[in-house]
């Protein structure tokens with residue numbers, strides 16, 4: 001006997017929960033790829049993506065996951081041998097750095113560990129030392145999904161400008177777009193990356209590279225870009241066939257179209273606010289439980305915590321026990337810890353992650369928290385009882 005039967009809830013940091021409306025939008029036969037309806041959908045998606053990203057710039061769409069988009073973005077603005085600066089705040093910063101190395105770039109990493117946001121002063125020092133402007137781009141991850149730390153992107157723009165350094169500011173928003181506030185133009189990102197399966201509530205398989213005029217000008221100076229990765233045709237297609245340099249991902253487009261309609265209906269400000277309030281409920285519960293026992297949020301300062309994903313530690317071996325119990329007994333699956341192999345990380349043992357990106361509301365969050373409290377009790381993991389009540393009070397309180 002298990003209480004898990006019923007609708008499962010996969011609360012991992014991507015792929016995220018898909019709304020029924022999104023699932024239903026895909027339930028149709030294959031279209032003619034020259035169908036006017038499909039062409040219309042493709043062109044209508046562009047302004048809505050720009051709305052979510054808060055930009056008047058360009059967007060190129062790819063059939064690729066986040067790893068593909070890491071590569072696509074770099075191919076358009078660098079030549080082999082160029083240098084990029086990576087202020088890494090977790091596994092995903094290092095992942096982007098590995099992609100950069102694999103295509104022949106020289107990568108300068110500023111290691112920030114797994115519990116701190118990007119320090120703009122360390123970026124400033126690296127740019128200042130780069131007197132002959134070898135650094136072509138700063139690669140910053142807005143929310144590093146492994147550590148759940150959120151960095152201040154506008155502060156990086158200020159530093160680059162203050163140093164009058166020509167490096168592009170490239171930002172990975174794969175975890176944060178449509179969850180955490182992000183304003184591409186106002187914050188001064190030159191290039192921004194996103195993927196379909198997180199805040200955009202669409203199945204994995206599509207990636208997006210947003211870019212501005214500065215990045216477009218840099219693209220024109222790059223010696224060569226493969227036909228497939230080149231963003232020029234994708235962002236400004238002469239024929240709709242060029243949007244994807246081949247067959248369009250038809251059903252992902254139907255899904256994305258519906259997901260963007262849902263974001264438009266709610267309004268991006270309300271979407272950000274919902275994520276912030278739900279995250280607050282989660283943090284309140286964990287901080288309450290942690291008053292007795294080892295339960296800890298990975299990021300101490302709320303100002304630097306993501307509203308899309310939360311990494312937490314629970315003491316040696318206990319995180320895996322709790323995750324297994326939740327899946328088997330409650331139908332809730334939390335994300336594994338990434339980077340848990342690091343001995344210098346205080347939360348390494350028992351480290352795991354809550355995904356709360358996209359199609360998540362208060363009863364889903366309270367359901368997860370109630371199941372976690374039941375699991376802590378059933379497994380006799382030390383904690384202070386009452387975390388769920390504390391979260392409910394946080395929900396009821398006026399923001």
Ligand SMILES: *Cc1c(COP(=O)(O)O)cnc(C)c1O
Nearest residue numbers: 065066067092143145174175195
């Ligand atoms: C998920 C994620 C990626 C990788 O995306 P994939 O689609 O798994 O390749 C990269 N960066 C961040 C911040 C992510 O959250």
